[in-house]
Amino acid sequence: MKELKDNIINRIKANFKDATEKNDFSYNRLDFHVNKETIPSILFYLKDEMGFIHLSHISCVDWLEEGEFEVVFIVWSPKDKIKVFVKTRIDRNNPVLDNIDMIWRQANTYERELKEMFGVQFTGLVAPEEFILEDWQGPPPFRRDFDTAAYAEKTFWHRPGREDAQNVRETISKRDGEEIPDFAKKYER
């Protein structure tokens, strides 16, 4: 496993100068961090030259405090039995990334989702405008600054008697004036 990982790291680093690796996992995983311009070429290289033919996942993480989105591509090599995470950071205010659905057809679906949920623009993505949401007027809902509870509170009618209780047992006992039974107290940690 170690030689395999080293081999992959060496080949990637030789071809992509901006790639920084993270290799402190005890299992079959390897991380690369690259600039956003490199994404299509590194994925293309991984797929065509190194046998990472299976696109497992594309995800996006909103680091609101740092003003950045982290887009993660997870690819898997059935030959070498190793997963590689390719990560990149893009500006949160201008989230633009290159489209990769010519490399993997199914990436189209992920990109449509990220576009709708985070507002990440993929240049050259050909897809219908709406994917999951219909006539959505708010901000992209999966961004951290969108408060779903407040939105739901504002938009939908709620049946009275149901509150977002952090400690259900306490709330019920307080509301009904009941004692918390001893056996229940035992499980309080």
Added chain:
Amino acid sequence: MELFINILGAIVTFLVAFIVGMTYGGLNRKITARVQNRKGPPFYQNFIDAFKLSSKETAIHHGIMHYLGPAFLMVSSVMTLLIVPVFTNNGWFPNLNFKGDLIFLIYIMTFGPLGMALGSGQTGNPNAAIGVTRGLSQMVGFEIPWVMALIALMIQYHTTSIEGLMEAQAQTGTWFMFSSPFAFIAAILAMFGMFRYSPFDIVSAPTELASGPASENGGKYLFVMMSSGSVFTFAKLTLYVDLFLGGAANLPVLLLKTFALYLIPILYGMTTPRYRTEQAIRWFWGWPSFFGLLAIIQAVIL
């Protein structure tokens, strides 16, 4: 007076056909349920369904042809029923069977589906339109062996009248089932398509076409379609009994014979998936038509 008796007889025939057809439908559901390891609805469930449908408010209107579609179906069923002699040598229910022969019957049996096609076409529902197309193509499929079997009988016994054929059976004492076995086989195989039970139920396949031609028909429309289906079932079964099983002299014998025939398509249907339209047509033009051809050859030689 004779006219009055005739009309009364026709009404009684219709009622009997309705009740028997509905009960058979219910028994079908019951038997299917037993095969499928469950209790199933009561045998009179179809009556409840029918009365419920008739008591539903029906506020669907797609135009006059849509309205007439189920009516055409009903007319066709009732006509078929009245042309088919119910009992042998029974003066009580002559209905119309002296007025028409087998050739007229073949025509009138296709009249209903054609009318329904016009009606469904007007709903504008693509499911209904596709269902109707499939139904008509499938009809073309099973008509071939069916007509071949009938032609064989007509050639063999030199008559196109159903009563004549029944008399021929009564005189020789052998049912056509035994004397013209190939015609019987071809007709039975065509019956699978005629009843539209699995494997030939693609016309109203719910997983593809919602419920096909009936997609836009609820409430009273569906009630009319359902009762016309029941009447038609009885008429078809009686026709088969008349043609191949020597007719029936009284009601219990008729019920016994028709139910035995009815079991064939439903029991086969429980264990089969459905054919696609073109597969169904290919099937009908294969072995069933071959037997039909054999029947004609047999008829010509004899």
Added chain:
Amino acid sequence: MYNDKNSQKIVDYIQNWTRKHSIWVLAYGTGCGAIEIPPTMTSRYDSERLGIRGAATPRQADVLLITGYLTVKTLKRVIRVYEQMQDPKYVIGFGSCTINGGMYFDSYNTIKVLDKYLPVDVYINGCMPRPEAVIQGFVKLQKRIGEGRATGAKHYKENLEWYRANQKKIIPNWVMPEYNW
């Protein structure tokens, strides 16, 4: 004779009896609750013995079974389906999420209370309700139909403005999709 109260009573009784014993459920799994419908309909629980069976199109159906949460996008279709159904028609809310939002109480995309948007005749509690509970819900509906108390559709017609206002509040674009099913 026709307007005679007693005879009308008998007609009503017979109609309600047939309606009660022949319930055609629209096959529309709006949410995850659809997973308990096959067991309810099949051999162990066999709802067909009570006259409950599936119907393929809204035109033929009597009962709209809302199996679980409704997203805003589905609600639009459900309203259309409901209005395509023929009277008398009934709605069963299935699962906790139709009652008070269930575990999706803070989701931005699901409605929380079904009876604000459609007239619900019977609620079935639980997440997920067992097939026994589903059948119990149907029996409850049958009882209400038999007594002539399942008048959700009538209520909907009488209070259409109120329902419409609620529906339009959360559905921004009130143009129905072009398809006809």
Added chain:
Amino acid sequence: MREKATTLYIGPQHPGITGNMMVKVQIEGDTIVKARTEVGYLHRAFEKLQERRNWLQSFTLLCRFCVPEPDPVEESYARAVELLEGREVPERAKYIRVLVLELARMASYMLWYGGQNGSLGLYTMGQWSVGDRNYILDLFEELTGGRIYHMYIWPGGVRRDLPEGFESKVLKTMDYLEKRLKDYDDLMFSNTIFQKRTQGVGVIPKEKAVEWGVVGPVLRGSGIHSDIRIDDPYEVYDKLDFIVPTEEGGDIWSRALVRRQEIRQSIRIIRQVIDKMPSGEYYNRIPNPHKWALPKGDAYARTEATRGEVGMYIVSDGSTHPRRTHFRGAAYAHGITLLEDLLVGENVADISAIMNSLGTCPPEIER
């Protein structure tokens, strides 16, 4: 002569659709010339909701991702959390997890038997298999308290130990189901009409399969030996003896054959698991969930479900709540891009059969 194309909407209210989605097809005669899927009818924003719940609370949402087989999702999440935290799982818990996963696989395949045959009009099969599936759900009910939603495989192990006498009940059910599977074969696989309807329909070519993102039984039906239980082994699958069946055809029939053999392999695995089940702890207790913070970092764990690869990507910022969870379902590729490509040129009568054979599960796409 070119016929005019008709547009046909399959869904969202349609008995032939798997779940709640829509396929808009354009047909010429009976042949599909263009297909487009529309999803989003089931979007509940699980991942957003998980950000508002702590690591254990968000776990209760997981089984709602895909209802026919919720356990692989729980397994993926639990394993991702364990990878991130470095939490050890007791050996017994691993065996119990495999037992639950395989039972869930069987239950899901029983439902597939019904769906696949229902799409072709063989309703008797569905009545039998969905009825027999209740026996597996009974086991789940005894083990976890719920028929459908188990919430059983959770971070650190499993929620409770096996009840007394549970093993013998499982074995008894397995014996019964093995007997029933023979009946299913007689009704379904020996049926010529079933063969005619499925052979050569919905073919996924072998060369393209991996690239198109095909996973699970569908991929194995195209002749590629690929199974996460073997390739990227989790729990104790590397200690168990089972084979991963493959078929060459790539059509519905091959996929059906793969599933037919896999359900038998599941029975085999379950018997081995019960045979080898060690005694000991079943749960490595987590601290007070309200104060349970995971270290900063991310993890991705994937599990082989009946639909294929289901994975869970979790990101922690070091707090008690997830920063981000993202679920990857097989339907991402199967339900949209693959389906759209595959339907072109097929008969309109086969849409439902193809969808069922792909194991499309719409809630996986939109969650």
